Amino acid sequence: xxxxxxxxxxxxxxxxxxxxxxTIIECSAEVYEKFKDSLEPCSAQPKPTIVKPTKKxxxxxxxxxxxxxxxxxx
Amino acid sequence: MGLPKxxxxxxxxxxxxxxxxxxxxxxxxxxxxxxxxxxDSAGATTLAEGLLSFDASFDAWYDPTSSYSxxxxxxxxxxxxxxxxxxxxxxxxxxxxxGSAYLTSVTLKGGVEDTQAFSGKVSFTGIPTEATAA
Numbered sequence: 001x002x003x004x005x006x007x008x009x010x011x012x013x014x015x016x017x018x019x020x021x022x023t024i025i026e027c028s029a030e031v032y033e034k035f036k037d038s039l040e041p042c043s044a045q046p047k048p049t050i051v052k053p054t055k056k057x058x059x060x061x062x063x064x065x066x067x068x069x070x071x072x073x074x
Numbered sequence: 075m076g077l078p079k080x081x082x083x084x085x086x087x088x089x090x091x092x093x094x095x096x097x098x099x100x101x102x103x104x105x106x107x108x109x110x111x112x113x114d115s116a117g118a119t120t121l122a123e124g125l126l127s128f129d130a131s132f133d134a135w136y137d138p139t140s141s142y143s144x145x146x147x148x149x150x151x152x153x154x155x156x157x158x159x160x161x162x163x164x165x166x167x168x169x170x171x172x173g174s175a176y177l178t179s180v181t182l183k184g185g186v187e188d189t190q191a192f193s194g195k196v197s198f199t200g201i202p203t204e205a206t207a208a
Contacts, residue, residue, distance in 0.1 A: 010091060010141060014149035017138075025141040026085075026092035028160075 001026050006038040079163070085170075086132040087160035088150070088177075088196075093132050094140035097191075101130045101161040101171055103202075128173065128198035130161045136182060136190035144192040147180040159196050166207050173202030 004023040010016050010031075019025065024042065032039055085092050086099045106124035136144055150157060157177065162170025175196040184190040 011089065011146065011149070014146070014153050016146050016149060019141060020139060023139060023141060024094075026094070027141070028087065028090035028164075031090035 001042040002032060002039040003042050004038060005040050008035055008038040010035075083163045083165070083168070085160070085162065085164050086130065087164065088142060088147075088194075089157050091142045092164070093134050093142050093194075095135035095137050096132050097135065098133045099130070099161060100132070101128075103128050126201065128175075128202050129195065130159060130171075130175070130198070131193065131195040133191060133193045136184075136192045144180065144182045147177060147192065147194045151177040151180050156199060157196070159198070159202075164207050168207050169204060170207060171202045171204055173198045173200060175199065175202075 002025050004019045004021055004025060007018045007021055009018055025039065081098075084099045086096055087093070104127045106127070107121040108124040110120045110122045111118075112120075134143075138145060154176070156174045158172065159175040160170050160172045162168065164170060175198040177194055178197045179195040180192065181194075182190070182192045
């Protein structure tokens with residue numbers, strides 16, 4: 001994945017649009033070589049932090065009406 | 075026995091550029107058959123080999139600012155030239171299919187309060203090559 005740093009036309013022969021700065025493009029090494037002055041590799045995105053719910057929370061979320069149901073059963 | 079591949083990894087690349095926002099990709103290899111049935115066929119159809127044909131298609135969400143969108147597909151179709159098409163996984167060591175193809179159909183569609191989408195179909199000229207990404 002590459003980010004456009006300088007606006008350019010991928011296919012001037014068909015008068016394709018000018019790619020705006022900031023556009024993300026996934027392309028072959030050949031395309032990158034051809035337009036490397038206008039592209040920069042995207043930096044690796046930091047992995048999102050996964051916040052695991054506590055067991056207590058997970059159980060209470062899954063059985064919201066657990067208390068109510070217990071009452072009914074009793 | 076390995077794990078079946080995740081379809082998300084199957085990309086559709088036209089002219090070296092991946093179709094952005096793709097939602098599905100297809101590649102099909104076909105062989106037509108020719109009839110050889112005759113009165114000597116004992117009442118059952120008999121066939122022989124026929125023409126090979128290779129097609130591929132993609133569906134994608136429509137984002138006019140993306141690197142390959144409906145505008146480029148439309149212009150490529152109208153230009154009526156051949157394009158290098160790659161279908162498959164483009165990560166190192168993975169298999170893809172590539173060949174020279176014509177864009178034969180592009181469609182732009184939009185429903186009420188639905189995400190606009192576009193799709194394209196290509197027909198390969200000759201037999202595409204099975205290759206491994208380096």
